[in-house]
Amino acid sequence: MQETQIDIPPPPSPPPADLIARLRLRGLLAGEGAEALAGGRSNRVWRLSGGLVLKLYDPSAATPIFANDAGREAAALIALAGIGLAPELVAAEPAGQAPWVLYRHLPGERWVEGAGAVGRLLGGLHRQPPPDLPAGPDGSAALAGQGREILALCPDDAGLAALEPKGEVAPAGRRVLIHGDPVPANIVVGPKGAALIDWQCPALGDPAADLAIFLSPAMQLIYRGAPLDPAEEQAFLAAYPDGRVIARLRALLPWFHWRMAAYCQLQAGRGQTPYAEGLALEVSALQRSLKK
Template sequence: MPLTQASICGDPPPAALVRAVLGALPDLAGENWQPLAGGRSNRVWRLGSVVVKLYDRAAASPLFPNDACAEAGALVRLGPHGLAPRLCAAGEGWVCYTHVAGRPWSGDPAPVAALLAKVHAFSGSGFRQVGSGHAALVGQGRAMLAACQGALPPPPAGDVPPVVRPCLIHGDVVAGNVIAGPQGVMLIDWQCPAEGDAAEDLAAFLSPAMQMLYRGRVLDSGQQAAFLAACPPLLAARYRALAPAFHWRMAAHCLWKAERGAVDYAAAIALELAALARSVEANAHEISQI
């Protein structure tokens, strides 16, 4: 017996999800459930003019939570401003939001920097709070390593203090979560929002591991420079100072993921450690010029 009067294509949604979504949005009863590719954490379908996301609780990691309620809250706050899709409905472990036309970002990074500046103008009040500054980043990395069999080189030295004015951050600005289309660029997959340091979003976007895993290649030096040049100067400077700690923490995340079956993360560890070495050298050179 079919789940609905619609044709269910490919990966079928659970019957309970179909009932919940159509109970909230009965006008979609005649639409096909079309599986969407690209995500690594959750199951996603296109249903007419909307997207339905079913969360996998096991997909959360210490660095990247996977919170349906947090995503719904972010869409309510940012959807009306064109910075995120608009929330259509939500339930236990799922959300439904407007479909965003376009393709995952690739190319000019300046529009991504401009988009993040708009997001960071919002307060992060009401979302989880994440620690910031060098000591907090190293502590987060050490906590992940404590749950791993493998090891990394010691963390880099640093003394950057916590951010004075935390703001709303997306928390997972990988290339696949930035959609470029007629509307410009927009952020999707808001399952990791937080109140924290805007430099976190810069670090996620510039991470060679995340670029390789989600886009198939890392940013070249010109793209990295163009992105940072399009960011507010003080924020770009803060990111550069924290870059070694960000890369070391991301290497710890990749090790944590690799030891739990995500084998493609193993190769990404070396990318982060190489970027760590380059960022330490760049910071040392900058200090020597003062």
């Protein structure tokens, strides 16, 4: 009888011993043990003793939409210290060959429901004084440029080049601190409310970009298991405090969906199979947005 072979994933690797030794030498780590944390798709993350989280960066994981920059994370956590929107930074080494950040664990559960809380969370974030960060894309031309840059990395564009939206929405000229990746896996709901983790791609940008990432059907599918339904979308937008940003989001939706469709095609081509379904969702959303 032929035996069935089952692929068993390798056990999570521990953090580098030399880095742990350096943290101990600096007095930042006293206890033993490291638990690998699931959820991150770009970097390796461990929960250490004393309520600390260590993130070891893979700089090659950056994409045209999602930067992967330890320096940006450190700058954002410093700027947001003490207000409950982000973890507390303990230490960072963003300029080395293997960049890392160390921060205090933020207690809570990954967000899965209650979209209004996320609207309020992003509204509060976008009012904060911004640190010195790179500029994010602003306006339809910049979003389209990112989409073309992504498609240039794809062996097959799946017909997306022909779907690029027409027309133009001018830059807003308003730049606020944006998280850059507010997907469900990066939103923690704890005793003090909702907060954001995984700050590897913040920017000074159009706040509509954060709203678009959260509303993205592909990102909701991949990180929560299902897109938002119309009632959830409405609750999210109703809770966000700035109607001007919502109006801008609606004007830019075709470009946001087209850019995300390109990203899904890139990731699907790299073997990330859930993104194939995400691509179909984004194309459908793009077509709906063009009819409005």
